[in-house]
Amino acid sequence: MTHDTTLRYREFKMPDVGEGLTEAEILKWFVQPGDTVTDGQVVCEVETAKAAVELPIPYDGVVHELRFPEGTTVDVGQVIISVDVTPDAAPVESATAPTAPAVEPEADEKPQGRQPVLVGYGVAESSTKRRPRKGAQVPEQPTAAIQSELNGRSAAASPEPVAAPPAASPAAARPLAKPPVRKLAKDLGVDLAAVVATGPDGVITRDDVHAAVTVPESVSSNSEEGKKTEPQAPAPVQMGARETRVPVKGVRKATAAAMVGSAFTAPHVTEFITLDVTRTMKLVGELKADPDLAGLRVNPLLLIAKALLVAIKRNPEVNAAWDEVNQEIVQKHYVNLGIAAATPRGLLVPNIKDAHELTLPQLARSLGELVTTAREGKTSPAAMQGGTVTITNVGVFGVDTGTPILNPGESAILAVGAIKLQPWVHKGKVKPRQVTTLALSFDHRLVDGELGSKVLADVAAVLENPRRLITWA
Template sequence: MTTMTEASVREFKMPDVGEGLTEAEILKWYVQPGDTVTDGQVVCEVETAKAAVELPIPYDGVVRELHFPEGTTVDVGTSIIAVDVSGGTAVAAPAAPAAPERQEEPKPQGRQPVLVGYGVATSSTRRRPRKGPETATPVPAPAAPAVPAPAAPAGLNGHGTAPAAAPVAPPQERPLAKPPVRKLAKDLGVDLATVTPSGPDGIITREDVHAAVAARTEAPEPAVEAPAAPTPAPAPVYDTARETRVPVKGVRKATAAAMVGSAFTAPHVTEFVTVDVTRTMRLVEELKQDKEFAGLRVNPLLLIAKALLVAIRRNPDINASWDEANQEIVLKHYVNLGIAAATPRGLIVPNIKDAHAKTLPQLAEALGDLVATAREGKTSPGAMQGGTVTITNVGVFGVDTGTPLLNPGESAILAVGAIKLQPWVHKGKVKPRQVTTLALSFDHRLVDGELGSKVLADVAAILEQPKRLMTWA
């Protein structure tokens, strides 16, 4: 019969699929116990604070156990699946050899009961003599209850019993203390008979009285806390027919934490500008017919992204971050352009690496890949790290504009509103024009009003006259 040993079982632990992630939720298992797996085979899909990621197993074998069901959030470094790599088929065999070994271990130890405290009955007799000396002598036994004052002279007149009665007399004598100390004890409400003296010849000092007060004030503390302990907090009751509660985890949890941190860390300033983008919309239609853009997605966002990249080139100081630990402004000579994307799992912001170095067709291709990957829920954690500046297009929802919050570690974010046909003064006449509103939020610690205004004005100027792309880029 073939059995598995513990040495043949490999534990696959939850990896850190993104920089600095601490947990991930198991969305779906693709294997079950008893299935054969090979090196590189995807065994499950997990959702991190960044995105959904498929996890491949790093060895061949037979699945022995899935440690967590779907929907469980697991810490990074915790084993999630056990695989037998020996090639055996039995699953439950390892428990058999382990049981006899554990049952036999206590037997040799039973021969040495003294080492572990078994079989020795003298321990109880050794504790009893502590009370024995008080009752071992027959003479002081009747003197113990004779606490009243008349009992003391009886013991003093009996010559033969005086030595035995002497130890009982001192506790009943007046405690030794100087008048100032007695007054202090009276003022503090301390009975000198309960104070342990530390002075010479058993005299009670001021320090002894204060020590007694300190001990008295410390003693009631646990008694005060005791009544509050047993009161249990009432369990919340929810009306499930009238409301639905959704656990905050994964992408939504990370987004919430990031936005709270951003709002209360970086001082936000937002500026607005309304722009006539009629010429930009015409250019979009022309580019769609251009052979160089065949098969690529061309839309207003493409030209807005290019306009922002040109504005950053003209005003490079806005592409920076604030290093709180070192109290430095970090100027970045590259642009990782983030594009906010709404997905079923929440808002994510993947970024186009080195967007500043891409031509317009390359930027169109990168934007298309980014959007398609986000919609499929396959955006990798690496694609959402290292962003420097972000664009959020709220106009696709029919919204005029907004005041966007910065992504942590970034200096600026541009919100693009809906492009609508509106009456506009053009060449001295009111005409219908394609108009939109842009909003630029920036970190006022490192971007002042002048710099922010210049960047927003440059973006607006390019969108009004897109030919500037050829001269400014």
């Protein structure tokens, strides 16, 4: 007697992470085969290029199989865990035969139909569909029975010979891609002729180029034999005793791609100013003793952030973005203030939504929550989306200043140097004063030298005389 394995086993796929991300790394499993799970229970933690997120299982039952070990990078739509939702049922016949593996989508396909959403609980309709490569035939929702039949056929029959593709004409030999995508491919050393296009009418997208960078050589070498390479957990590769190779993935991989894209897309200009912040440091000490700010994070960064917000209010044109497609400058009437944070997972830039509307205590509370969440590795993808300007505090490392690269999609970034006691001419005499250097990088396509200089000068003016926080606010 056989049993319907389709009804018994439910398969949970890597959720759609959205925002153009197509993969995630399994950091930690919280369950093992044989463990009982309930709807909404967190079963694993995964890391995308933007955040570490805990995944809840949407079924009640007993864990049947974990498809991938910890440390494996898995494409969106691949089954990562199966659950026996009727554990009291009789065992399936042919117990010695292994469970038929799910038919996994190709790396360049995007799962269709209902897919779990990474952030939050439950399921949602997939908003986008990626067209499979020509000749690929993948069932939209394959059942275990169909999978078993497909596996049986493939074992019984030899694979059909693959016909050689017709020779491409000179006109068709050139891959279809927009100039920015071609430049990205050149910067990353990717041959566009070897990239699988997923855009409309066979156009290669930026995501296709990034995906081509990480395709392992073992996949292409085994494809001719019809074999599928088993994913292996990446690990540092020792090269003798003199060097170590570490795989680039997750946040580091996303940061590298974003910085390359930003540096070679937006024409950067950086201006510097050195200033006396003695009065600001005195105000920081007074605010720390203020009962209204008790328990909140009060430090120089708080007043620097407030000074930048005041400068943006006085020069709103700097808070903008460049729309390459429509050739427009998009003025933002809100400020989502990004704060660059160095974490064990790499550089993260979460932002404080509508920071321009916050009072000083509210801004202090938001900064404290942002830093704490980032250090714990719990920053959500939503917290790192939609930023308009950014502050990077390199001074905490003892550095005087730097020339920061713009966060993609933003027009300006302010670097804050170390605050040091230095000799300074004050009221006609050389005295020891608290001095720092600020650096403002901006996109010269939409911020000219005059506007950038005004913004930087205004930030400095507020920090030299914090009373302007009241008179200019």
